[in-house]
Amino acid sequence: MxxxxxxxxxxxxxxxxxxxxxxxxxxxxxxxxxxxxxxxxxxxxxxxNPGGIKDRAALHMVARARARGDLRPGAPIVESTSGTLGSGLALAGVLHGHPVHLVTDPGMEPIMKRMLTAHGATVHVVREPHPAGGWQQARCDKVAELLGADPAAWCPDQYNNPDxxxxxxxxxxxxxxxxxxxxxxxxxxxxxxxxxxxxxxxxxxxxxxxxxxxxxxxxxxxxxxxxxxxxxxxxxxxxxxxxxxxxxxxxxxxxxxxxxxxxxxxxxxxxxxxxxxxxxxxxxxxxxxxxxxxxxxxxxxxxxxxxxxxxxxxxxxxxxxxxxxxxxxxxxxxxxxxxxxxxxxxxxxxxxxxxxxxxxxxxxxxxxxx
Missing domain, CATH: 3.40.50.1100 (Rossmann fold)
Structure with missing residues (x-):
């Protein structure tokens, strides 16, 4: 070595x-x-890290959104995830007092879904892929639906967020x-x-x-x-x-x-x-x-x-x-x-x-x- x-x-x-x-x-x-x-x-x-590499991103994105006022105290966090970022957001939700809604698809491992639920997150599973964008686009569409139902909700938008x-x-x-x-x-x-x-x-x-x-x-x-x-x-x-x-x-x-x-x-x-x-x-x-x-x-x-x-x-x-x-x-x-x-x-x-x-x-x- x-x-x-x-x-x-x-x-x-x-x-x-x-x-x-x-x-x-x-x-x-x-x-x-x-x-x-x-x-x-x-x-x-x-x-x-407690949940993997994306603990870093989840905690930082949440902290910056809170500092800017984009994420209000107690407001929901809504995001699409295949698992690892979801774990980090669940951690951020516990630390800062935010309910966390995670959108995934049937490919998420059962153990991951159970652990996210155990850590207080609500897991939403989309059932059909988007005809052009596949499962990821279907998940993003569901995120948009959840955000539309609650004006206070905030999405990290991990795919495009510079944070x-x-x-x-x-x-x-x-x-x-x-x-x-x-x-x-x-x-x-x-x-x-x-x-x-x-x-x-x-x-x-x-x-x-x-x-x-x-x-x-x-x-x-x-x-x-x-x-x-x-x-x-x-x-x-x-x-x-x-x-x-x-x-x-x-x-x-x-x-x-x-x-x-x-x-x-x-x-x-x-x-x-x-x-x-x-x-x-x-x-x-x-x-x-x-x-x-x-x-x-x-x-x-x-x-x-x-x-x-x-x-x-x-x-x-x-x-x-x-x-x-x-x-x-x-x-x-x-x-x-x-x-x-x-x-x-x-x-x-x-x-x-x-x-x-x-x-x-x-x-x-x-x-x-x-």
Missing amino acids: PDLDTSLTPPSSRARNLLGAVGTTPVLWIDDPFTRAPRGFWAKLEGF NVDAYAPLATELAEQLGRIDVLVCAVGTGGHSSGIARALLPVMPALCMVGVDTIGSTIFGQPARTRLMRGLGSSIYPRNVDYGAFSEVHWVAPAEAVWAARRLAASHFATGGWSVGAVALVAGWLARTQPVGTRIAAVFPDGPHRYFDTVFNDEFCRANGLLGVSAPEEPERIPAPGAREAVRWTRCTTVTDPLAGTRTRRQQEVAR
Whole structure:
């Protein structure tokens, strides 16, 4: 395991409330089974937050809305979620005294729905996907309906709210303090919040940083066709405007069976794992560790832990029913020259990253053009 540039300062073990338990998450060195020492990557374990990485965004968005007066004392919070942000909003509701209404779809894991309810949230499940925008658009439509029924209600609008991005500046600071130099940063992309927030904070001080986005097959974020998706927490059937397309040097699409393989290998080898996003990010980060020059410092953000995935990623019956068992991830991704060149159905890499709605070139392409 390589030495860090800076020493870690252990956080206080005391917290008067759960606000003090969010942040200052550890980093863990990962090599085998994804690569061999001295190669490897650092994993930022956001599962050490009470509910995962989106505790940061939920608490920050709520705090800013309260400070501006957009969210009045005791007013309801209404949002669409696949789970992790919902957990963070439930935490914010408990801390600040707001009823929380969360809109999801039948794909939410049963354990997640039960825990959100236990934490005081009201969970609304849409039953039919939108004909064009899929489940995500159906959820957004239900949010609009709930907001229309209560003028006092407030929606964080995680897909477009700039406070979602700003919330991750402390995470970027933690990474810089823990690792010093970072050459490559690997992030799953869903709403675009944590990847954009970290990039905004780190790129001015680490201009050579290479940002690698990880998406799921069937997601339209980076210009692939929208399909029914099995994986939760990354990907989208709409275009979140918080995604900073220009910050990415490349994007990888990962299939569910490949993410399951990686998440389970992590669990067996490091006792530190997570669900769909963690498996997908680990797969890509491991490949980068194998193929980049020795000494390249790679950081990968693991958004959550394994607990909500006991009914899916770590459930043999579920995985068997969905054809996810007995599948080993390939040694390397396929490559396509542009997002629209062909549909990704397995792990696929593309070094041309554009905003599907605007045609924005990547930072690397802009530098080459200059």
